[in-house]
Amino acid sequence: MNTTKVVMVGHVDHGKSTLVGQLLHLTGSLPEGKVESIEESCRSRGVPFEWAFVMDAFSSERDQNVTIDTAQHWMHHEDRQFVIIDAPGHREFIKNMVTGAAQADGAIVLLAANEGVAEQSKRHGYLLGMLGIKQVVVAVNKMDLVGYSQSHFDALENEYRAFLKDVGVDVSEFVAVSAKEGENITSTSDALPWSKQTLLGALKTIKPVSEAFGQALQLSVQDIYRFDDRRLIACKVEQGKLTVGDEVAIYPGGEKTKVASIEVWSAPEKTTAVAGESIAITLTNSLFTERGNVITAARAPLVSQSIATRIFWLGSNDLKTGRRVKVKVGTQAVWAQVTEVENVTDVANLEKQDRASLGKHEVADIRFELEQPLVCDSHRQSLALGRVVIVDGYDVCGGGLILSSGEPKAAGISVTDWYQLNGHFGGVLEVPENRRVCGQLQKELFALGIRSSVCDRSSASEVANSGVLALVPSQAGGRLMIYGKKSFHLTLKERIPTEIATHLRG
Secondary structure (H helix, E strand, O other), X not given: OOEEEEEEEEOOOOOHHXXXXXXXXXXXXXXXXXXXXXXXXXXXXXXXXXXXXXXXXXXXXXXXXXXXOOEEEEEEEOOEEEEEEEOOOOHHHHHHHHHHHOOOOEEEEEEEOOOEOOHHHHHHHHHHHHOOOOEEEEEEEOHHHHOOXXXXXXXXXXHHHHHHHHOOOOEEEXXXXXXXXXXXXXXXXXXXXXXXXXXXXXXXXXXXXXXXXOOOOEEEEEEEEEEOOEXXXXXXEEEOEEEOOOEEEEEOOOEEEEEEEEEOOOOOOEOEEEOOOEXXXXXXXXXXXXXXXXXXXXXXXXXXXXEEEEEEEXXXXXXXXXXXXXXXXXXXXXXXXXXXXEXXXXXXXXXXXXXXXXXXXXXXXXXXXXXXEEEXXXXXXXXXXHEEEXXXXXXXXXXXXXXXXXXXOHHHOOHHHHHHHHOOOOEEEEEOOOHHHHHHHHHHHHHOOOOEEEOOHHHHHHHXXXXXXXXXXXXXXXXXXXXXXXXXXXXXXXXXXXXXXXXXOO
């Protein structure tokens, strides 16, 4: 039985945790004695019992009546199994909300009938679209405070549905509920006879992503272990289905092999694994594999040293061109430099900002130049390889979607095509000197059969994508980035052209 992960998001005080607590209670998903222990805790603290306390685990959450961290609870109903992720709604904890939503197959967005569409409601809707969540249900709570009015519900639905459509989010269901009174949560309500669906019914329309969209196989490599005489490749099945005997390719190199076995610790032998499972595999032939590699079948992912992304920024300092950050996709972590910042947008009102820097809680299209190849994909093709996290120092400062590879292809010619023509890959070599030294280096490379061109950093990617080695004067010289392979750090001495030629020819 596959588990469906559903994140519950909403503006602070719209009754989100109360709704989740009621849902767990009414489906019989709370541990035995849970309600009694909370009632006892409330009596000892001198506060009234609330269903929100089922989810708000920290005493500070109960004291202030707000959710601070994400909380996960298992829920079972008939033949379905869910993980309900209660994410914080307050603006100060939006980073925690993003963390919770990034794990989800679908989402339930909560609105309060008496307050309507708040600024944070718009921000959450925008973020769900940015995270690529395609299965969205909207629950309009606190209907008891507006007399269970259908006209009030319809007006809210029309307003919020129009906003979500503008940001690329399609809603499957709008549901009217009262969490406090337990109305229309798991069964139809006499107070809401006009409602077409219960919350539980809407929840069950959300499927695991791997089932809902039938995506092709992708595994992210987490580590390599030696056990007996075998090399076990520990990985997670991000999407699709893996079977012993499948032909697969390991990226960024694209080397092909077959799966010899699927290994699970302290469990019966198995021949298949599906999305969401953490397993180890062995291969029929020994290929170099390391953490960060991606294993696929059928469709090849992108392998790029430049990506175009749409980023939601959470950092205290603005993100600007020239800034160096770490880009994470799956188990990969690559240093990158911001080269373009465009279409800066205020999420609350969707207004474009006339500047080229990204501030906290804003969204923009960002282009990154990477210091080594990244295995990735458009978020439309793969959520696993299409979501990106930005790390500055030790802090997660942003996240979003990969729109495309940022590397232009000259007339559609690939890196491999140029390699076959030139006998070497293109790349960028940073030389810690001036153009005179670059010119001398170019002569030595020519004698070795390596095509090169002296250029500025702004045109280096275009030169490298044409199968040529771009020589870039730089104070931070000594780094050789090969398009289609990886990054090397060199010490520029007399025999450096020979070493460069060896790397470029693979």
